[in-house]
Amino acid sequence: MAAIKYRLIKKDSRTNARLGILETPHGVIETPVFMPVGTQATVKAMTPEELKEIGATIILSNTYHLYLRPGHKIIEKAGGLHRFMNWDRAILTDSGGFQIFSLSSLRKIKEEGVEFRSHIDGSKHFFTPEKVIEIQNALGSDIIMSFDECAPYPADYEYVKNSMELTIKWAERGKKAHKNTEKQALFGIVQGGIYEDLRKECAQRLVEMDFPGYSIGGLSVGEPKNVMYDIVDLTTEYLPENKPRYLMGVGSPDDLIEGVIRGVDMFDCVLPTRIARNGTVFTSKGKLIVRDAPYAEDFSPLDEECDCYTCKNYSRAYIRHLFKANEILAARLATIHNLYFLIKLMERIREAIRQDRLLEFKKQFFKKYGYKEE
Numbered sequence: 001m002a003a004i005k006y007r008l009i010k011k012d013s014r015t016n017a018r019l020g021i022l023e024t025p026h027g028v029i030e031t032p033v034f035m036p037v038g039t040q041a042t043v044k045a046m047t048p049e050e051l052k053e054i055g056a057t058i059i060l061s062n063t064y065h066l067y068l069r070p071g072h073k074i075i076e077k078a079g080g081l082h083r084f085m086n087w088d089r090a091i092l093t094d095s096g097g098f099q100i101f102s103l104s105s106l107r108k109i110k111e112e113g114v115e116f117r118s119h120i121d122g123s124k125h126f127f128t129p130e131k132v133i134e135i136q137n138a139l140g141s142d143i144i145m146s147f148d149e150c151a152p153y154p155a156d157y158e159y160v161k162n163s164m165e166l167t168i169k170w171a172e173r174g175k176k177a178h179k180n181t182e183k184q185a186l187f188g189i190v191q192g193g194i195y196e197d198l199r200k201e202c203a204q205r206l207v208e209m210d211f212p213g214y215s216i217g218g219l220s221v222g223e224p225k226n227v228m229y230d231i232v233d234l235t236t237e238y239l240p241e242n243k244p245r246y247l248m249g250v251g252s253p254d255d256l257i258e259g260v261i262r263g264v265d266m267f268d269c270v271l272p273t274r275i276a277r278n279g280t281v282f283t284s285k286g287k288l289i290v291r292d293a294p295y296a297e298d299f300s301p302l303d304e305e306c307d308c309y310t311c312k313n314y315s316r317a318y319i320r321h322l323f324k325a326n327e328i329l330a331a332r333l334a335t336i337h338n339l340y341f342l343i344k345l346m347e348r349i350r351e352a353i354r355q356d357r358l359l360e361f362k363k364q365f366f367k368k369y370g371y372k373e374e
């Protein structure tokens, strides 16, 4: 029995959007889904109960960070990541490749693996495809990622071609090393930069290896939005309909809607939690910087149309005060609201697919939010 089971419930009649059900050993997930990011075994400022309250069904954590601190062996001794962080729903762990390139200083990429220095204490480490599988097996996450190289943007064709070849080899090695296939689903990660032929080749070769799901990597790394949308469009074309597609590191409300329209089922991004801690919140009428002066005597909720705990109980004036006073509750209330906003947005997207009116929903949401149509 495979670790996860994806069922395609309905295809949108006018776009590549899909309504699906993803069954995991830690619960059922309705897709398309937004996954809150809990890099260091916590979604910052949220308790697991609050995450359940706002409707989170799956969260992310990170191999690179947890290996460095507290160490995957400690988490294994605690009974695994679910037990350690008191989260009994689904967990997806990223493999760490992206974090090595975006966080650690010295690094050397070889076919065998990547040597890097910890961003915490500068200690030297060496990740191989086998090592990151071993770490994720110890963490016990329900969905695990292959070790890949996320090419920077921009990067020339030769570089991206070599990097993609390496990602394919590492995917094969990781698949061989992964023993716990009954409990943990290993996804392949499609690379290939902005080059159509490389994306096609990478997707086809990963599909031949028959993974239970596929991530679209190498995006949301500084490329223009329309470039990202085009690469997503062409990559999903070569991915099987009956397996979930996960667009890594995405995203903002418009990116989520555009990604769903192009056939993506799963998304993650630090944006909602990160900007919340800096005093910026999503509202149905666009982003709002609640710490700004105009809200000092604004006793309305962050968003009139939101029914989250924060919007039901607190005013903009109060939340602005908390930010100005550097109170911890500021980050908590803004985070609850931002995560609820995106999780609710995905629920409304799923309802729009059910009623075959996704494009109308997009138009209405974009108009109100202040986005211009692509």
Ligand SMILES: O=c1[nH]cnc2cc3nc(NCCN4CCOCC4)[nH]c3cc12
Binding pocket: 094, 095, 097, 098, 148, 149, 150, 151, 189, 216, 217, 218, 219, 220, 221, 248, 249, 250, 269, 270, 271
């Ligand atoms: O190819 C990838 N492989 C494995 N993990 C990834 C994670 C990724 N995360 C992003 N983008 C994150 C962009 N964030 C947007 C909000 O601000 C912080 C950065 N792109 C990513 C690509 C990959």
